[in-house]
Amino acid sequence: xxxLVITLSLxxxxxxxxSYNLFKxxxxxxxxxxSQQQYIGKFSNTVDYTKKRLDDIDAKGTFESDDEIGWFxxxxxxxxxxxNDFNINENRGNQQPNSPANxx
Numbered sequence: 749x750x751x752l753v754i755t756l757s758l759x760x761x762x763x764x765x766x767s768y769n770l771f772k773x774x775x776x777x778x779x780x781x782x783s784q785q786q787y788i789g790k791f792s793n794t795v796d797y798t799k800k801r802l803d804d805i806d807a808k809g810t811f812e813s814d815d816e817i818g819w820f821x822x823x824x825x826x827x828x829x830x831x832n833d834f835n836i837n838e839n840r841g842n843q844q845p846n847s848p849a850n851x852x
Contacts, residue, residue, distance in 0.1 A: 795828075795831045795832065795834070798828060798831075799828055799831075799832060802824065802825060802828050805821075806821075806825065
């Protein structure tokens, strides 16, 4: 009877320690996830802002007339389209980013 109590007490202590240890690890990982979500949110806001500014600049057509600047501006617009695929504010994380093969 005493050996059963000792065994159960030992099992409870081990389970308690492992539960506490896992709880602390989960709290630490949740903290990391929260900071990463904040970073991604800030990055998405920056992508939104640059998209709006780029659209404003592109609407005027100022850069299309000059060949060298037009080429650079087209490269910037291509880069912005690539960044838009990773913007969580637009697709809210529900869609997978478009792969280059799917864009045709």
